[in-house]
Amino acid sequence: MSIRVLIADDHEVVRSGLVALLADSEVEVVGAASGGHEVVTLAQEKKPDVVLLDIRMADGDGLEALDEIRTLVPETKVMMLSTFDNPTYMARAAALGASDYLLKGSSREQLLAAILAVAAGESPLKAEMRRLAGKAGETVDPEIDAPLTPREGQVLRHMALGLSNKEIGRSLGITVDTVKEHVQNILRKIHVTDRTQAAVWAVRRKLV
Numbered sequence: 513m514s515i516r517v518l519i520a521d522d523h524e525v526v527r528s529g530l531v532a533l534l535a536d537s538e539v540e541v542v543g544a545a546s547g548g549h550e551v552v553t554l555a556q557e558k559k560p561d562v563v564l565l566d567i568r569m570a571d572g573d574g575l576e577a578l579d580e581i582r583t584l585v586p587e588t589k590v591m592m593l594s595t596f597d598n599p600t601y602m603a604r605a606a607a608l609g610a611s612d613y614l615l616k617g618s619s620r621e622q623l624l625a626a627i628l629a630v631a632a633g634e635s636p637l638k639a640e641m642r643r644l645a646g647k648a649g650e651t652v653d654p655e656i657d658a659p660l661t662p663r664e665g666q667v668l669r670h671m672a673l674g675l676s677n678k679e680i681g682r683s684l685g686i687t688v689d690t691v692k693e694h695v696q697n698i699l700r701k702i703h704v705t706d707r708t709q710a711a712v713w714a715v716r717r718k719l720v
Contacts (some may be wrong), residue, residue, distance in 0.1 A: 514540040515631045520551035520558040520577065522569040526616070530564065530593075535618050539627055547571035552580045555588055561631045562611075567594040567601055573673060575604055582609040589630045593618075600674040605706045611635045613668075623661045658701040665719070667694040671707050672714040 518540050520525050536539055542558045544704045545551035547569050555563055567574045592605045592613040598614060602613050611630040614623065634648050660668065663684075670680040677691040684691075699705065704715050 514538055516540050516542045516560040516629060517627060518543045518545065518551065518554055518557070518558055518563045520545040520563065520569070520574070521566040522571075525550065526566075528536050533623065534627075537624055539624065547576060547718050548577035551577050552584065553681060556579045560586060560588055562627055563588055563590045564627075565590055567596055567641060567674075570674060575601070575608060575673075578610055579608045579624050589633075591626060593623075597705045598674045599708050600671070601713045604674070604711050627710070646683055651708065658698075659715045660698065660701060664694050664701070667677055667691060668698050668710060668714050669719055671698070672711040673693065673720070674711075 514582065515538055517534065519527055519530050519541060521530070523666075524546070527546070531541050542560050543554045546555050548571055549562065550571075551565065564583075565574050565578060574592065574594075578592070580586060581590055584589075589611045592601070592610050593616060594613065595616050596602065597615055605613050612626050612635065612638070614626055616628075666684060667680055670683060675683070677688050677695070680686075681688045681691045695707070695710075698710060699707075702710060704710050704713060
């Protein structure tokens with residue numbers, strides 16, 4: 513019996529490439545979505561075994577789609593397939609229930625092996641993903657009621673989306689030095705030591 517897979521990526525070339533890559537295998541591609549809203553709808557309609565989900569898409573954050581899919585179609589497994597080798601993304605994906613996180617440079621053999629493992633109920637998370645999620649889980653206390661200012665809340669939400677200090681500054685119209693100051697204040701207030709832990713705290717507090 514074939515493994516039913518749904519693909520979500522906002523680039524047509526990538527979607528077509530994945531369909532071609534998975535042809536003549538144990539995988540049956542049952543649909544392809546170009547954005548977060550569409551993949552959530554298709555996941556509910558098709559109920560695939562596995563969703564291959566991009567991180568950044570035109571109509572929203574792929575991690576938001578991950579959260580919705582895991583809530584609405586809990587029997588469907590989700591694999592993040594991204595260009596970004598970003599520890600914050602990995603930790604946030606782990607916190608939201610992703611079964612694996614692969615880079616788009618992965619080989620056909622690696623992709624197929626991961627899909628087979630995930631469909632079988634395994635969670636073949638990368639060692640780095642496990643380390644980051646474990647580290648954050650041991651030290652993050654979501655019950656801490658941190659008195660964040662409105663600006664610090666904005667910065668934290670941007671951090672949790674994996675944006676750099678430069679990207680945060682550009683988005684909020686503030687300098688990189690000001691962003692750094694806010695980041696340090698946030699880490700101190702929520703009693704964590706790095707951005708990854710801050711992202712996990714934000715997810716657990718449902719701030720993102």
